[in-house]
Amino acid sequence: MERTQFVAAANVSERLAQPPALAISTVIFALRPSAESGRPTLWLPLVRRIREPFKDLWALPGGPLTQADSLQDAAARNLQDTTGLAPNYLEQLYAFGGLHRSPSQRVVSIVYWALVQSTQAELAQESENVKWFRADRLGELAFDHNEIVDYALWRLRNKMEYGTIAYHLLGEKFTLAQVREVYEAVLDRTVDPANFRRQLKQTAYIEPTDQFLQGGKHRPPRLYRYTGIDSVTSGTGPAQHPPSRL
Amino acid sequence: MERTQFVAAANVSERLAQPPALAISTVIFALRPSAESGRPTLWLPLVRRIREPFKDLWALPGGPLTQADSLQDAAARNLQDTTGLAPNYLEQLYAFGGLHRSPSQRVVSIVYWALVQSTQAELAQESENVKWFRADRLGELAFDHNEIVDYALWRLRNKMEYGTIAYHLLGEKFTLAQVREVYEAVLDRTVDPANFRRQLKQTAYIEPTDQFLQGGKHRPPRLYRYTGIDSVTSGTGPAQHPPSRL
DNA sequence: TCAGTTGTAGTCAAAATGACTCTAACTGAG
DNA sequence: CTCAGTTAGAGTCATTTTGACTACAACTGA
The missing domain is CATH 1.10.10.10 (Winged helix-like DNA-binding domain superfamily/Winged helix DNA-binding domain)
Incomplete structure (x- = not known):
């Protein structure tokens, strides 16, 4: 980045020169039998970071927003690319945009959350850099991804009651x-x-x-x-869930 | 909605050249006595667009994401600047990122929704370019803002039951x-x-x-x-509302 | 054939809900 | 001063919903 001579204007032009990066991430939930009890428990796949920042830590699957896709399509595509999963349900979770989420550059992450069938989850290949974890036994994740998973869990529990x-x-x-x-x-x-x-x-x-x-x-x-609707409507708008109390 | 769909003006390569722009908008609700019945009804302030696209149409207050602010701070600041309002409640609504929301450039809008007190709403000065409308009597708005307002209304009604x-x-x-x-x-x-x-x-x-x-x-x-918490917590995370049924 | 296990229907008391009645406490008209 | 009109606020009661529990049905494996 080239600097202008005007100090006062420098900040402004720097800001304008480098807009915040836009990323898409997804929290994916699946049900798998737990090793101990055999009862099904919540699991989610994470990918290992192969570069700085947070190299070698586990993180949510995600990537930059591809220009040709709507937000939801970008989430689905990225899911397919990184984990091979095709979700049964996909909904926007929240846009995280705190100033210091990433140490170097400012990143705004639009996070989706997804549900996949247990059978799908079986198919999803684990590898060196993709691994499933129990949702209640995650270690320290990269960035603010622990918070994000917590919020996704909260949302899942809430929606469950609908x-x-x-x-x-x-x-x-x-x-x-x-x-x-x-x-x-x-x-x-x-x-x-x-x-x-x-x-x-x-x-x-x-x-x-x-x-x-x-x-x-x-x-x-x-x-x-x-018999309800399958909510991977690849529409651009939000999914409105009726408050049909359970 | 009966909105006219936009034909993409720019070609793909132009789009790929520049990253999507990030904007922040807010749907602001206030209660004002209706002219006819005298009973309070929902109103919201809109700003007139003074340039293309959608010149002269009404739109949600908003602007580009300022680099120095978190998403929520940016929303609050922009609200202050454009309408002079300081909301009593402010929460993220949804990130809209369809491909053709804006005819020229791709724009991803992170939309907030806010509640202001009736007294505040009285103070908010109307001008040539800022005006209050009844939420159930909006005309055609710029961009996809009709959809956004509809969704905000849906969310408001939902939250009301909490x-x-x-x-x-x-x-x-x-x-x-x-x-x-x-x-x-x-x-x-x-x-x-x-x-x-x-x-x-x-x-x-x-x-x-x-x-x-x-x-x-x-x-x-x-x-x-x-006696509850005042939810303009300027935190970076989402506001988790307990499902305390009403 | 029988014990073990889980699916499925049904019972019953407690709690929540919706429609309604009744009285309290004020104002303004006469 | 008195009374009609109005809304606040408590209380009643039948209906619905909820949670805990019981009983029977239908299969497997010994």
Whole structure:
């Protein structure tokens, strides 16, 4: 950058010369069975930073905003590139723009959050530089990514109570017990099976199929199907979630 | 929306040459008595565009992101500069980044929404280029600002049901009837006074003062005070609102 | 055939909600 | 001074929703 002779104007022209960089990142959640209990818990994939700043620390997948994509498309594309994942649900989380998020240059990050099905999560290849972590056992992450994940978790728990979100962590067909497990994993508390079933059948957007899940050592549970909208609408606007209380 | 869609004027290579511009805009809500009914209704200030594109159309107050400010500070500062308003509540709404929001250059707008007290709104000087409009009677706005206002309204109505937001549209002391009027104005339906009172006293963050509002031709109502947090925390992170149902 | 396990329906008391009534406390008209 | 008119604010009651629990159904594996 070349300096002007005028000191007073120097700051201004420097600022104008170097606008804040725009980045897109995504917090991706998936449900995987925990090693210990076997019950499903929340996991998320992180990528290792291969350069400064924060070299060798883990960070959210992301990158600069590609010019040809809308914000949401850029998030989806970047997800595909870095982790190979195609999310089932993708929504904007927040724009983080604090002054000192990155030591060198000012970076404004528009962060998305996504849900992928467990089956997808299985497929996602781990590598030297991409690894899955339990959402409640992250170490220190690069930048302000710990805060970002915390906020994404808060948002996920909040949306969960609106009832239309849990299905995006499951496959096409699922039992009510599986939905309940999602709730228990995300909200981190037990839910009464009978009462949960009652509420789901009232409000939520599911319909019974005529299939049953065989193989357990018990009465085979009925499989259900999600009938709501699949929220990876690649539209430019925000996703308005109805306050259909669960 | 019936907005006219823009044909991209610039070609792709021109776009790639320059990074997307970052802008900050704000949707500001205030309560003002409507001309006809006298009951309070939602109003918001708009500024007239004095240059192309969309010259002479009304638009949300906003401007480029100043380098020295966090996103929230930039929003507050810009509000002060363009309308003279200091909001009582300020929260990030959404980052809009569609490809063709602005005909010439690609612009990513980080939009905030704000609530100001009615008294503040009175002070805000109208001028040739700043004017207040009823939120339900906006004409065609510049850019995609109609969509943005719609989304802000949706968010306001949603947050209203969490119970901690209505007070930011009122003064320091208020009667329960005034709070009820806010609800009725924002949610656009009547609310039973007795039941509303009962709910407020259970959950919401208010305490009675020992003062009463004199002057009406009826029993003087008690004045109350908001005891929650004033949410113009100039922090960098998102405002997490507890789901304390109202 | 039986014990073990989980799905699914149903019961019941407690809590929350919505519609409503009743009284208190002020103002202004006569 | 008295009374009609108005809104504040407490209370009542039937209905709905919620949470805890019970009972039965339907499968597997021994």
